[in-house]
Amino acid sequence: MKVLAIVPARGGSKGVPGKNIKDLGGKPLISHAIECALESNLVSKIVVSTDDDDIAAVANLYDVDVLKRPDYLADDTSNVVDTVELVIEQCQEDFDIVILLQPTSPLRTYHDLNNIINLLAEKTEIDGVISVVPMNDVNPARMYNLMDDNKLIPLDHSSETSRRQDIEPVYYRNGCFYAVRLKAFSDQKTFMVKKKMAYIMNPDWLVNIDTIRDFKLATLLYDDWKKEVINN
Numbered sequence: 001m002k003v004l005a006i007v008p009a010r011g012g013s014k015g016v017p018g019k020n021i022k023d024l025g026g027k028p029l030i031s032h033a034i035e036c037a038l039e040s041n042l043v044s045k046i047v048v049s050t051d052d053d054d055i056a057a058v059a060n061l062y063d064v065d066v067l068k069r070p071d072y073l074a075d076d077t078s079n080v081v082d083t084v085e086l087v088i089e090q091c092q093e094d095f096d097i098v099i100l101l102q103p104t105s106p107l108r109t110y111h112d113l114n115n116i117i118n119l120l121a122e123k124t125e126i127d128g129v130i131s132v133v134p135m136n137d138v139n140p141a142r143m144y145n146l147m148d149d150n151k152l153i154p155l156d157h158s159s160e161t162s163r164r165q166d167i168e169p170v171y172y173r174n175g176c177f178y179a180v181r182l183k184a185f186s187d188q189k190t191f192m193v194k195k196k197m198a199y200i201m202n203p204d205w206l207v208n209i210d211t212i213r214d215f216k217l218a219t220l221l222y223d224d225w226k227k228e229v230i231n232n
Helices: 029-039 053-059 080-091 110-122 182-188 212-231
Strands: 003-008 045-050 065-068 097-100 128-135 144-146 152-154 170-181 196-200
Touching: 003 029, 003 080, 029 045, 029 053, 029 110, 045 053, 045 080, 053 065, 065 080, 080 097, 097 110, 097 182, 110 128, 110 170, 110 196, 170 182, 170 196
Parallel strands: 003 045, 003 097, 045 065, 128 196
Antiparallel strands: 097 170, 128 170, 144 152
């Protein structure tokens, strides 16, 4: 199976200026995504898609392809699906699986990546694998809609008063991995294809960097996460 790993990294982050090349654990944020793909022996090709020269300069330090993204695919309203379609077109190769490695979810390993690729290889009835983490306290049983008068309307009436231990966990996309068969992606124009399954990861390392607070949290978690990865 031929596997294409795409690292999308635009330069115009407003929440964290210069986010994709900001230092995390002694290296630019984007390096964590690139190195995850490079360490896998199952990835056939790695492409970094960016509109930013500084990001491209970091990516060019690695043995990966760097493709310049047009401005219309690099603003706040751009859809990553359009970027992935352009990358696939530019590569002019046939792939079986496309995997999205967002730099903003850096706490992952190539072991996870290989596990996901192997899942798609083994489970031919499945078209996609999405990484998720279980959520307990952050649960629809603890969530509400607000009416105009701030009246609380529970999302889950049946579990609103349940103890935390009695609530069934829900699962949250942690942003680490989106893997899909190329045919399904091309037909459905999404990574959230109909026939998909979960790859469950450790919620202790949940971080998705969109704000300065997120980056501070990632910095605090990184050293402990790294120690656990090395020890295992």
